[in-house]
Amino acid sequence: MTENDVLVRINKRLLELSKIPRINQEGSIAKRLKEKGFSRRDFMKWAGAMSAFMALPSSFAPSIAKAAELSDRLPVIWLHMAECTGCSESLLRSDTPTIDSLIFDYISLEYHETLMAAAGHQAERNLHDAIKKYKNRYILMVEGAIPTGATEHYLTIGAEGHTGKQIAQNACENAAAIFSIGTCSSFGGIQAAHPNPSNSKALSVITSKQVINVPGCPPSEKNIVGTLLHFILFGTLPALDVYNRPKWAYGLRIHDLCERRGHFDAGEFVQSFGDEGAKQGFCLYKVGCKGPYTFNNCSRERFNSHTSWPIQAGHGCIGCSEPDFWDTMGPFEEPMADRLYNTPFGIGSDAVSDKIGVGILALTAVGIAAHAAIAAMKKGDNDE
Known part of the structure; x- marks a missing residue:
């Protein structure tokens, strides 16, 4: 497949996404960036750098910029399991936001326990409604390892007392794409270290669905946003190594x-x-x-x-x-x-x-x- 064929495929994908109604009705990515002091030139420079970062030709930069602008068409559900929230902190960077973090702030984040105002029964209802409303459309991002077996109850969340494993499995079932964010979710992390009293496991162990691992303690914001943008651009999973990590980010030592x-x-x-x-x-x-x-x-x-x-x-x-x-x-x-x-x-x-x-x-x-x-x-x- 030639470079031109790939661009045709990407543009077709972006055209399809542009026809989907915007979930985020409050402004646009261009407006958000301007409010934070980023110009259109800054945005396009970022898109060019991101294309190189993702091992794509420089000619893909306009498509990456367009994908970022359409990023609110795909709702995101972010689950917290057994973790420290460091992966979210790596991305959000509230003190000095980057274009990467602003794009993440712009997307339609339907559920994120650290960021949302809802709590208790309302929070659980939000998660249930998002999974149902956006069935087979939403991107699932999971942060943290998952206790299993006899100690599954060590991670019990919410007013209804569901375990982390139950919540994660339910969310995985109808996701369009699943990303394990950070080493804990990807491989178990420190929670799974010997002697692993909570029987913590990686997300991929508790679901039969394909999971893309974005490890690191924490991973860089670009690895998180780049993985998301790849899915927006192509609608498919990136080339992965033997540990299901994107090769463009984890291909070299x-x-x-x-x-x-x-x-x-x-x-x-x-x-x-x-x-x-x-x-x-x-x-x-x-x-x-x-x-x-x-x-x-x-x-x-x-x-x-x-x-x-x-x-x-x-x-x-x-x-x-x-x-x-x-x-x-x-x-x-x-x-x-x-x-x-x-x-x-x-x-x-x-x-x-x-x-x-x-x-x-x-x-x-x-x-x-x-x-x-x-x-x-x-x-x-x-x-x-």
Whole structure:
């Protein structure tokens, strides 16, 4: 399929969406952006950047802008399960809103426990009515892991006393698309860490429906909005890796685009926090950075309006977008090579996230540790 064929398909999809009555009757995205000091030029620059971010040609920028303007045609239901609300906080950014967060603010958010004014029976009625009214149309976003089994009642919500599992399964049944937002919903997160007293599970475990995982603790706002825009543009799920993560966001390792990668290759490592190497921005591998085993785009997109990210701030990646990271990536301030034979987690440090084997991690960790050791030795010889 050529680029032109894809654009024709997208424009047909957007035309169909434009015929659907607007759910949000209060202004438009253009008006919202203007009120917040963003010009049309700013909006189109954002659309161009988003097209690159989503690995689409620059010619797709006008279509992305149009998709954002039509984003209120698809209602969104956002559920909170066992979580800290950090994923919502990552997106909302109420102190310094970005275009991404303003677009999310503009969409028709039919249910979000943190944001809505309703409570008790009224809140439950709102959820029930939204699921019924927008059957097979709404996008479901779920934040947080889900207690199951004998401890399913650990998460009991609302005046009618439904469990989180019951609510999530009911909402999944008639959703047009389902997104697990954050590592807790995608893989269980810290709630599912050993010994997992609540028997918390990922959303995909409790439903037979296809789930797109957008992991991270928290994920960046662009990963959340980009996944939503992809569905608006194409009406289909994006290309996914073996863990059902969008490849355009999770196709490369943190290590691949890390600003400290040159120091890793040169054998220049921080030996302890605060040492001379730390002051010079050396590689954080020896103080526990899990960037070689973690698939995400943090090193490219960063956080807080692209201001910084953990590695730039001086702490290694903890692998938070990977399955079972709390159990498999720790101790967070020690190299993975220190625990080579206690790592059943099957992530390798190969170039793309869909080429993963169960036994790769230990072998890769050995290779990375050996590379680090050899590079450090060569560096020492050169210094002499």
